[in-house]
Amino acid sequence: MIDDINTLSRRLAEKKINPKDFTEEIEKIYQDKHTTDFPFYLKAFGAGLVSMAPMLLFTMPLYYFIYCFIVGTIGYGVSYYLAKLSNLPYVDLFISGFVIALLSIILSKLNLVGQYHNIIIGAIMPLVPGVAITNAIRELVMRHALSSAVKLLDALLVASSIGFGIATALILF
Amino acid sequence: MVALLLNLVLSAASAIGFSLITNAPHRAAGIIGLTGGLSWTIFWILKNWAHVNILFANFVGALTIGLLTYYLSRKFKLPENIIYIPCLVNLVPGGNAYRTILYMVQNKYIDSLEQAITTFLIASFLAVGLFSAQYLVSIVKGIIYFRKIKR
Numbered sequence: 001m002i003d004d005i006n007t008l009s010r011r012l013a014e015k016k017i018n019p020k021d022f023t024e025e026i027e028k029i030y031q032d033k034h035t036t037d038f039p040f041y042l043k044a045f046g047a048g049l050v051s052m053a054p055m056l057l058f059t060m061p062l063y064y065f066i067y068c069f070i071v072g073t074i075g076y077g078v079s080y081y082l083a084k085l086s087n088l089p090y091v092d093l094f095i096s097g098f099v100i101a102l103l104s105i106i107l108s109k110l111n112l113v114g115q116y117h118n119i120i121i122g123a124i125m126p127l128v129p130g131v132a133i134t135n136a137i138r139e140l141v142m143r144h145a146l147s148s149a150v151k152l153l154d155a156l157l158v159a160s161s162i163g164f165g166i167a168t169a170l171i172l173f
Numbered sequence: 174m175v176a177l178l179l180n181l182v183l184s185a186a187s188a189i190g191f192s193l194i195t196n197a198p199h200r201a202a203g204i205i206g207l208t209g210g211l212s213w214t215i216f217w218i219l220k221n222w223a224h225v226n227i228l229f230a231n232f233v234g235a236l237t238i239g240l241l242t243y244y245l246s247r248k249f250k251l252p253e254n255i256i257y258i259p260c261l262v263n264l265v266p267g268g269n270a271y272r273t274i275l276y277m278v279q280n281k282y283i284d285s286l287e288q289a290i291t292t293f294l295i296a297s298f299l300a301v302g303l304f305s306a307q308y309l310v311s312i313v314k315g316i317i318y319f320r321k322i323k324r
Contacts, residue, residue, distance in 0.1 A: 003198045003252075010250065042193055049190025054183040054213055054263055058176070076194075117275065121268045125187075126194060130265025130296070131258050137300035163274035170278050 004029055040080065047076030047126040060118045067107055068122035075100040076126045090161040093127060097165025100124060105173050120166060127162055129155040177214060184213035184263045191259040201255055204245050209260040212237040216264060231295050232302040234264050239306020257303070266295040 005026070012022045038046075051072025052065045075096045082092035100123045104116040113119060132155035139148035188209025189202050197205065216234035219225050242257045269292040276285035 006250070006252075037196055038193055046190035046193030049186045050194070050262060052183055053187060053267065054180055054217075055268060057180060057183065117271070121271045124271065125262065125267050126191070128265070128267050128270060130267060130270070131261050133296045134261055134265065134299045134303075135258075137297055138303055141300060141304045159270060160274075163270075166271070167274055167278045170275070 040077075043080070044073045044077050048073040050126045051122045053122050053125045056118050056122055060115065064113060064119065065122075067113060067119055071100055071103050071107075071119055072123040072126060074103060075123050079127060090157060093158055094161045094165040096127060097124065097162040098169050101166040101169030102173070105169065124162055124166070129158045132158070177218075180217050181210045181214050185210035187263055188259045191262045192255070195255075195258060197255045197259065198251070200249070201251050204249060204251070205256055205259050208238060208241045208245065208256055209263055211241065212260055213263040228294060228298045231264055232298045232305075235261070235299045235302025236306050236309075238264075239303045240309070243306065243310050261299065261303075264299055266292045269295065 008017075008022060008025055008029075011017050012019065017025075048069040051068045053068075056065075056068070078099050079092045079096035082095060086092075101120055104113075104119040104123070107113050107119065108116040132151055136148045136152040136155060139151065185206035189206045192202060192205045212234045215237050216230050219230040219233055220227060238257050238260045242253050242260075245251075246253045246256055269288050273285050273288040273292060276282070276288060
């Protein structure tokens with residue numbers, strides 16, 4: 001939505017459209033209120049791609065990446081639907097972390113993979129707030145202390161809720 | 174050579190995947206893939222072939238992201254956040270963060286603390302790399318500006 005308005009105003013500045021059309025287009029965007037939200041299957045596919053993290057290259061056989069893809073997609077799907085069903089924070093991430101660890105342990109019990117730790121590391125990549133932590137530190141360096149403190153605390157809570165979900169599965173099984 | 178190509182493809186795919194999750198516009202996908210792939214490949218070469226310290230390798234990776242983002246976002250007229258957030262996801266220390274919790278569960282508290290400190294240090298160095306890219310650009314701009322004034 002912001003991108004649409006930016007593109008429109010750039011076209012106005014280059015005098016490719018006249019101001020009257022511009023106001024009409026803005027009105028149209030305002031009434032649609034559509035943010036470009038990709039459909040779920042595309043997002044799940046993206047989450048699967050993120051799960052094939054390149055940091056795991058050469059630490060495990062290459063065909064393990066297929067398991068990473070599947071487990072990551074399922075984990076992201078669980079968190080996506082739980083976040084839609086209820087607006088209580090952190091619980092959806094706890095449950096999806098639990099599901100990811102459970103699936104990886106099941107894979108290793110079926111003798112499909114030897115070491116399940118790498119699968120878990122790959123599959124939690126779409127959920128982990130590493131970018132939020134980095135952004136928080138970046139804001140701290142830029143002297144935006146308040147917003148950085150809030151973001152850091154939230155990122156730590158999110159990370160520990162995923163971690164405790166995984167830890168629960170590891171303790172139980 | 175095959176390893177290099179595999180790294181490039183995987184990191185570009187994972188950057189584009191994260192851009193799908195965060196609803197980036199379609200036309201940004203190619204740019205994100207280029208930036209993410211290049212920064213990860215530079216990090217990987219530094220870490221595995223030149224054997225420098227992992228913190229410095231992360232710093233250089235983040236610096237690459239910052240400089241490329243600055244140039245490409247102005248050339249293609251996209252917000253900076255859209256480009257650098259998906260590219261950063263490759264470099265983020267997910268494995269260390271996982272091992273922190275894993276060792277905590279296994280009662281190895283010393284190892285857990287070590288991994289936690291490594292995670293925090295890597296995240297800080299990523300932030301410092303991004304920040305110093307901005308700083309470098311602003312210093313170059315300042316030098317050009319003062320030269321113009323002197324003449």
